[in-house]
Amino acid sequence: MTSITTALPPAVRNHVGLTPGVSQGPALLAGIAQGPGLVAHRDRLGPAPRPSAEALVELARDVDLRGRGGAGFPFAIKLAAAARRRAVVVVNASEGEPASHKDAALMTCSPHVVLDGAAAVAHALSTREVHIVVPSELPSLRLIVEKALRERATAGERLKVQLHDAEPRFVAGQAQAVLQLMAGRENLPVTSWQPQAVSGHKGRPTLLSNAETFAHLGHLARVGAAGYAAHGTADEPGTTLLTLRGDAWDPQVREVAFGTPLEDVLDEDEMRRPLLLGGYHGTWLRPAQLRGLTVSRNDIAAAGATLGAGVMLPLAEGWCPLVRTAALVDYLAGESAGRCGPCRNGLPAMAEAVGALVHDGGPVRRVEELCGLVVQRGACAHPDGTARLVASMLQRFPQEVDSHSLGTCRSGREEELG
Amino acid sequence: MSEHQLRVDWPACKGHGLCAELLPEVLSRDEWGFPIVDGPVKNEVLAMARRAVKACPTLALRLTEQPPRHA
Numbered sequence: 001m002t003s004i005t006t007a008l009p010p011a012v013r014n015h016v017g018l019t020p021g022v023s024q025g026p027a028l029l030a031g032i033a034q035g036p037g038l039v040a041h042r043d044r045l046g047p048a049p050r051p052s053a054e055a056l057v058e059l060a061r062d063v064d065l066r067g068r069g070g071a072g073f074p075f076a077i078k079l080a081a082a083a084r085r086r087a088v089v090v091v092n093a094s095e096g097e098p099a100s101h102k103d104a105a106l107m108t109c110s111p112h113v114v115l116d117g118a119a120a121v122a123h124a125l126s127t128r129e130v131h132i133v134v135p136s137e138l139p140s141l142r143l144i145v146e147k148a149l150r151e152r153a154t155a156g157e158r159l160k161v162q163l164h165d166a167e168p169r170f171v172a173g174q175a176q177a178v179l180q181l182m183a184g185r186e187n188l189p190v191t192s193w194q195p196q197a198v199s200g201h202k203g204r205p206t207l208l209s210n211a212e213t214f215a216h217l218g219h220l221a222r223v224g225a226a227g228y229a230a231h232g233t234a235d236e237p238g239t240t241l242l243t244l245r246g247d248a249w250d251p252q253v254r255e256v257a258f259g260t261p262l263e264d265v266l267d268e269d270e271m272r273r274p275l276l277l278g279g280y281h282g283t284w285l286r287p288a289q290l291r292g293l294t295v296s297r298n299d300i301a302a303a304g305a306t307l308g309a310g311v312m313l314p315l316a317e318g319w320c321p322l323v324r325t326a327a328l329v330d331y332l333a334g335e336s337a338g339r340c341g342p343c344r345n346g347l348p349a350m351a352e353a354v355g356a357l358v359h360d361g362g363p364v365r366r367v368e369e370l371c372g373l374v375v376q377r378g379a380c381a382h383p384d385g386t387a388r389l390v391a392s393m394l395q396r397f398p399q400e401v402d403s404h405s406l407g408t409c410r411s412g413r414e415e416e417l418g
Numbered sequence: 419m420s421e422h423q424l425r426v427d428w429p430a431c432k433g434h435g436l437c438a439e440l441l442p443e444v445l446s447r448d449e450w451g452f453p454i455v456d457g458p459v460k461n462e463v464l465a466m467a468r469r470a471v472k473a474c475p476t477l478a479l480r481l482t483e484q485p486p487r488h489a
Contacts, residue, residue: 191427193480342450373448
């Protein structure tokens with residue numbers, strides 16, 4: 001497989017201004033060489049099937065389809081809960097995590113793969129109301145989606161689709177923040193008292209999922225559970241999208257089957273360095289933990305980490321993982337929406353405490369205390385994710401923590417020392 | 419019978435601290451004055467928990483019968 005690589009439209013770029021490369025994949029990204037048009041899409045795959053809600057729930061359960069926004073919630077449960085009168089479908093392609101580009105890659109290279117899934121879900125839920133949330137910092141993505149929707153309307157699809165522009169901030173893609181945006185309020189998280197599937201947009205049952213999740217669903221409806229299991233393992237059928245080095249100079253989006261050895265995803269050099277898995281809210285792994293690891297939710301959970309939204313960030317050559325973490329916590333503290341007291345106060349305090357530990361040998365105890373203080377005390381999981389990153393730094397790099405306490409770590413400090 | 423839980427509407431909470439004054443059995447305050455829910459609400463203090471909910475000036479406290487859940 002692979003070898004065909006395409007570049008995203010120039011306007012799709014990471015925060016250092018680089019456009020991620022996208023490789024052809026086995027399922028969702030199989031048609032990227034044919035371009036984003038509907039005709040090529042239908043020529044390749046034929047018409048999109050329209051299973052009933054019951055059939056779709058059963059398919060999703062058969063292959064244990066999980067949400068791809070990061071939390072990994074079982075999709076069958078969500079769909080079954082939303083399958084009531086006056087349901088609303090929401091495709092979340094906003095991708096607030098700056099190191100993740102997989103949804104942008106999917107929406108720009110193969111929008112119809114996502115839209116087939118959204119149409120299948122809308123049909124199953126007997127609704128025509130579909131909302132698509134796009135990142136406002138990528139105007140070219142919106143244009144591609146608009147064009148794809150025009151093609152579908154011309155071909156006779158009768159969906160009422162509304163596009164919404166998510167703000168360029170970390171927490172804007174969080175589910176409650178997306179519902180706020182759709183309601184015309186500020187694009188920020190609020191407290192959720194009920195699951196969205198029960199009471200979401202305007203109090204209606206709302207199936208809100210990540211763009212990649214809809215793409216998997218469309219593929220699953222087309223090929224069936226057995227066809228879907230052509231890739232992956234018996235425990236984890238199917239594929240997943242990964243963003244590699246999303247905030248570095250050569251970001252890449254790849255689709256791989258579950259069970260793919262990490263050696264096939266990272267190069268030899270990267271296998272010898274610490275890996276931040278799951279993005280800025282993710283978990284560090286030591287190089288020794290990477291050997292034998294596969295791209296698998298179960299394997300990765302057994303190693304004490306989570307795949308999250310599929311972001312893999314190998315530590316750059318010559319860097320100290322503590323210095324890198326301190327920089328990320330600074331960034332994350334700045335991304336607090338500032339609405340919830342424990343996050344507004346706790347994240348800057350944590351950035352300060354981690355900075356003190358890393359740069360001035362400050363106390364570890366203060367860092368641990370703050371990690372405990374912010375968890376489960378906010379409208380969204382931003383404080384929890386930040387605490388997870390910091391806790392994994394303390395857990396995986398105890399020797400480095402000691403050497404920072406003693407002021408003896410020299411790696412990654414060249415710039416700082418001038 | 420299911421136990422009751424206190425849940426905080428975090429964006430609404432301004433850290434006035436009345437709830438922790440009324441219900442120290444269940445609530446304490448962090449270093450910035452925001453409430454920390456230390457555990458479930460036992461039946462002995464259920465009436466006081468209801469008073470704490472009513473006393474909140476920003477209506478940021480709720481009594482629920484479910485365990486705390488993340489969005």
